[in-house]
Amino acid sequence: MAAAEKSDLARRGAGRLNGPMAPTPTPIAAPPRVAEIFALFFRIGAVSFGGGMSAWIRREVVHKRGWLEESQFLAGLAMSQIAPGANGVNIAVFVGAQLRGLAGASAAFAGLIGLPAVMLLGLGWLYFATQGGAVDAVVGKALAGVAAGATGLVLANGIRLARRNARSLPALAIIAANALALGVGRFNLLAVLAVSLPISLVLAWRELRR
């Protein structure tokens, strides 16, 4: 009991160091408990209206809590985008697995998707039961406004990441080319990757050798 309290205090102390005073939080020594992982992802799942789950997760996991280094998170994010499945769910599984293995990954997954799944089933049941009458009330102007805000969250997340991690002009060019090819040109993701990933890796290798 006493030991548990002590470690909790130590954890909170470490959390305080990662506050606004420290611009780049360092990972805390003891990873969060499985219950804490579940609780955080449950909260993110509850608020991720209109998309932008990965942006929420970066904000909470890296920026607010310092559970992962940003470089580690970014590598996981790239894998999440390349692997099949929803990006937000994938990065949650990655974060959970890094922190607490299979239990952490399961907690992050269940926390993130449990409430949205139940909510959507309820809304869907309502939709089919009322022959579509309820959907106009639900997918109305308010949700369009929320979605517009969520789009801002995604773009702001990209800007914050680019400001800190695009360390060279070629890296910036890769970011821009990927964003335009996929987001505007709508090229196949694997085709974009086949061109940009080798270039990016060679670039990283040359920069690190210097």
Add this chain to the structure above:
Amino acid sequence: MIGTLVNLAVMFFVLGMLSIGGGNAILADMQAATVHTYGWMTEKEFLDIFALSRAAPGPGTLVVALIGLKAAGLLGAVVAFLAMFAPPFGIMYGAARAWRRARGMAWYAVAERGLAPIAIGFSFAGGLVLLQAGEFSVLRLAITAAATTALALTETHPMLVMLAGAGLMLAAG
């Protein structure tokens, strides 16, 4: 009933494995199978529940649970959900484990640094796709621009920004 469940499981397992880069990649195939191949719902119903799952919390691909619900009730929803989400979970968990083990290897730092611009570029791409979704509206663009600025430059809570967006859209009628 069993036949429908098997169809749901096979279809969403395959679509799930093809959903590289997220749900948008498989939307057209999902619509074709749901509306035309199996006739589980009308075109309008599909578009409505897709909009619903996009706007509601959670990933847009949760729409598969509603397709399962319509096709075969609650059990159908569970089967569709598991078929869609369990395999990517396994793949991502395996990738995360391999990545954790690779820490300290010579190529790890290169891979980490090389993957960063890819992840950031794809994140922007996601924002650009969202920007082009739905009907064009100057007000929506203005809300997104203001939200981007506020969230990139200040510590404003995203929920506050999204509520403000909802309020503005309602106020504008």
